[in-house]
Amino acid sequence: METLRGAVPDALQTPLASAEAAVARQLGVSDDAALAILIAATLLAIVLATWAVTGGNSSGSAAGGRKRTGDAVVLLGNSGSGKTSLFYKLLTRHFAKMSRLADKCPECVTSMEIQEKRFPLVGANVDTPRRVIDFPGHARLRTQLPEVIVQARCLVFLVDAAAVKPKDIREISSLLYDVFVEIIRSGCEPRMLIVCNKCEASGAIAPEDLRKKLEKEIDGLKTTRHSIDTEGDDEMEIALGTEGVPFEFDSDAGCEVEFCSASVLEGGAKLDPVLDFIADAFPATSA
Amino acid sequence: MLDVFMIFSKSGLVLFKYELATLKGDPVDALIRTVLLENRSTTDTVFKVGSYAIKWKLVNKYGIVCVAVYQSSLALTYVDDLLENVATAFPRAFKDDIADATGPLDFGTKFDTLLFEAEENSRRSNRQNRAKKPAAVKTSGQTPENDNTDDNDTGDEADDDEFAQFRSTRRGGPRGYQGRKSGSRSPKSGGKGSGNATKAKRAWNEKEDMTEEERIALDVTGSNGASADEVEAAYLRKAKVYLPDEEGEMADLDKEAAEEDGNDDDDDDGGWNFGSSAVGNFFQRLTGQKPLTREDLSLPIETMQKQLQAQNVSAVAAREICEAVMQDLEGQKLGSMTRGVSTAVRESCEKALQRLLAPKRSIDVLREARAAKAEGRPYTIVFIGVNGVGKSTSLSKVCYYLKNNGLKVMLCACDTFRSGAIEQLKVHSKNLGVPVFEAGYNKDAASVAVNGIKQAKDTGMDVVLIDTAGRMQNNEPLMRSLTKLVAKTKPDLCVQVVEALAGNDATDQLVHFDKALKDFSETTVPRTIDGMIMTKFDTIGDKVGGAISLVHATGQPIIFVGTGQKYTNINKLNAKKIVRVLLQ
Structure with a gap:
């Protein structure tokens, strides 16, 4: 001794x-x-x-100040839009490639927790494993949105293209509004893809129509959200866009937004737009 | 009969599904959305939706939920046992697979055994209750596998290799584990315990003539490709049912089981496992690698509970929030040296409170009203509450708010009881420059409201605000008439006005109003309270706990808070501030 x-x-x-x-x-x-x-x-x-x-969290986005985005693929959307299905679709594609079996879409129920996994994204031309985060759509969990946004390299926002009644559109735009406000507040600049999922269903909405509907609804939200003050609030509320000018995704969203039509359930070519988008978000040099 | 049995992870993946009948609608999703996500699982054990009854069990350690769905008209007595058994057997079989699963796991064979066994047990105890005739055991309504699963514990077949193997593994930890389990469970229900004893006796008596079938049973399970683990566990479950407690043998196996249990949590420590010696514990605590136990947590959580209650959070709400925190943290590791237990408790509590206060439905009244306008119908809000809490004042504030945002508002005076109520409303209507619909005193409030809405539609109004007479929550006739009013008007929003000053009495009012609307309703889907307006919020200072109790009581959001006498003194609730004040 x-x-x-x-x-x-x-x-x-x-x-x-x-x-x-x-x-x-x-x-x-x-x-x-x-x-x-x-x-x-x-x-x-x-x-x-x-x-x-x-080994710890290497997102380092907001803290570092230099990097303006995180490193994760974040799946967002309202309940029942197909986030968890997409999550497992992406995950099983990896295994499917290794075992030469067809990828599958397992049965899912409403998620209760944020789920995060790191795995290689087959089809998105990257060999490095990527973090994928599945953020549940239930309104009770929305308070955790800020912590997820800062980790995002890209956001895949799913919409059930077959359920677009006025009430659904209101709910979708509510969530989108929260996401955009959070993106602006955090100062991050992730890219966003809004996916009209379940395009195989009858009555599925086309991306262009969805875009118009959402823009109109979010424009309405701009006035109603801040029509009443929050009690004892000391924070500046962030407003989207300019007052009096109709909301447009291209100028007012706080991040780049694209639209596409896809089917998580059928997969194959119908999932390509999503995979291409994710691949674009991770340029080869950053791998 | 059981319709569906499901095991799924909290992240939403279905890990196992047993489907005897296709479900109508989505009862399981309804359960998740209205019960599991609301953190309200501690009070109810059965969830009824449509014609289904659902029972469930959470296994927090593995983040999985077991759910049994059956027709609520059937009283299935074995569901509780089945859930309990599956909740232990499933993680045992797939301990390492759950986290990485990408689809259903192969649990079918074992589940069939467990289900059959549970059914058989309940059938048996039924029969026992009816008549104590041992001969009746093997008579009626038994499926083919029945004979196989009966009396698997006779153990005279040591010549069968497979069987010998099972026997030997059975002598190890797992059986001790089972023994311990049943030992700890039996005090919970004395009746069940005594039932088991008689059952076991019969099993022993019958064993002689069962050996052949039993061997076949084992062959079948083995050849089906079920893992040894799986078969073993199923086997043990039977042993639990049939075997009498043998004190000596159980005693030393208990020790083994306890050790195994204790080490479970430490398995994934990643190399820094010091075992359970004093030194090891010291290190693990020092480095935050030791899983938190109930004992570690009880003191800081108790402190937290006291703090919440000191800020006027009702005892029930505080207890349930703290229980949720306990469930969240139990078995977790702190993961760093600097993060103390109390910090972890605080963080978890903050999350729980924020989740509680987050509205689960849109509380953007203006937006909903505009949407209704777009559909060409008036948006209706009914204000209810006890006397003197500020219903009319709140109504006039909401009126001012909506009118200022360009909507045409009409007031509807349905307080036909208190002298001067209509005049009071007329004063507001004059001040605000909006029309008021009234039909004088002593009229039926429900029909006044219906006529008011009709007139609003005819005159192109966008919003109707309906004022009702104040009433005490325990006055049954008045609560019945209120239920009638709500049923007839079918309002878009039914808001209860409560006073912030009333403290926990406000929660009591809310619960009783909600219950009355449910109980006195004549329809199958009763119209209940959609949200609250909390008045006199400016008078309570830091005692903001009442807001938590209110939201906790029904799960509905606080839509507005009243913060003064002026029409403009109406605000949204500041959830962040409330959480901050409560935890400071």
Whole structure:
């Protein structure tokens, strides 16, 4: 044990001795054992600290200030739009490629938790594993939106193209509005793809029509959202677009927005627009 | 009969589905949306939707939910046992697969056994209740597998290799685990325990003539490709049912099981596993790698509960929020040296409160009203509440707000009871420059409201605000007439006005009004309260806990808060501020 002690620089001897005594008292072990414990603890601390710095969350978007986006693919949308299905579709494509089986779309129910996994995205021409986050659509979880937005490299916003009654459009635009406000607040610039999912269903809306409907509805939201003050609010509320000018995705969304039509269920070529979009979000140089 | 049994992960993937009948609609999604996501699972054990009854069990450690759906007209007594058994058997079989699953897991064979066994048990106890004739056991209504699964524990077939293997594994930890489980469960229900004892006795008596079939049973399960683990667990479950408690054997197996149990959580520590020695514990605690136990959490959570209650959060709400925090954190690791247990509790509590306050439906009244206008019909809001909480004042504030945003508003005086009520409303209408519909005192409030809405439609009004007479929540005749009014007018929004000053009494009012609207309703889908307006919010200072109790009581949002005497003193609730004040 004395050799161990000798290895410690002189300057640290006094604090070491007192810490050692404290450990010895606490655990009721001998001084020598306490020294061993202390050294082990120090080493452990160093290892953990290194792990926390390197292996921990590497999104570093808002904190760093230089990078304006995170590194994850974030799946958004209202309940029942097909986020979880898409998540597993992307995941099984990876396994399907390895095992030469067809990719599948497992049965899903309403999600209750944010789910995050890191896996290679087959079809999006990248070999590096990417983080994919599935954000549940239920309104109760919407308070967690900010923490997800800052992690996003790209946002895939799914819409059930077969359910676009006025009430559905109101709900979709509510969520979109929250997302846009959060994007502006965070200062991040992820790209967004709005997917008219379930395009195989009868009565599925075309992307252009959806765009018009959403723009109109979000324009309405611009006035109603801030028509009443929040009690004791000290934060500036962020408004979308310019007052009096109709809302447009191209100028007022706070990020680049594209539209497409796809089918998660059928997959194949009908999923390509989504995969191409994700591939574009990760240029080869950044891999 | 059970219609559907499902196991799914909290992230939404269906891990197993047993489907005997196709479900109409989406009862499971309804369960998730209205019960599981609301954190309200502690009070109810059965969820009824349409003609279905649903029971469920959460396994937090693995983030999975087991759900059983059946026709609510059937009283299925075995569902609880089945859920309990599946909830232990499924994670045991797929402990390592759950997190990486990409589709259904192969649980079918085992589930069939568990289901059959649960059904058989309930049938057996039914029969026992009816007549105590042992001979009746093997008579009626038994499916082919029946004989196979019966009496699997006789254990005279040691010459069969497979069987011998099962026997030997059974002597190890798992059986001890089962023994311990049943031991700890039996005190919960004394009646069930005594039932088990008699059942077990019969099983022993019958064993002689069953050996051949039993061997076949084992062959079948083995050849079906079920994993040894799986078969073993199914086997053990039977053992639990049939075997009497053998004190000596159980005792030392218990120890093993306890150890296995204790180590479960530490398995994925990634190399820094020091075991469960004192030194190991010390390190794990120091580095935040030790999973939090109920004991670690109980003190900080108790402190949190007291703090919430000191800020006027009702005892029930505080307890349930803290229970949710406990469930969230139990078994988690702090993951860093600097993050203390109390910080973790605080963070989890903050999340729980924010989730509670987040409205689950749109509370943008102006937008809803405009949408109704676009559909060419007036948007109707009914204001209800006890006497003197500020119904008419709130109504006039909402009127001012909507009128200022370009909507044509009409007031409807349905307080035909209190002298001066109509005049009070007329004063508001004059001040605000909006028409008021009235039919004098002592009239039937419901028909006044209906006529008012009709007139509003005829005169092209966009919004009708209906004022009702104040009433105490325990006055049954008045609550009945209110239910009638709500049923007849079919309002777009039914708001209860409550006073912030009333503290927990406000919660009581809300709960009773909501219940009355449910109980006295003559329709199958009763119209209940959609949201609250909390008046006199400027008078309570930091005691904002009442807002939490209110939202917790029904799960409905607080749409507006009243913050003064002027028409303009109406605001949205500031959820962030409330959470901040509560946790400061």
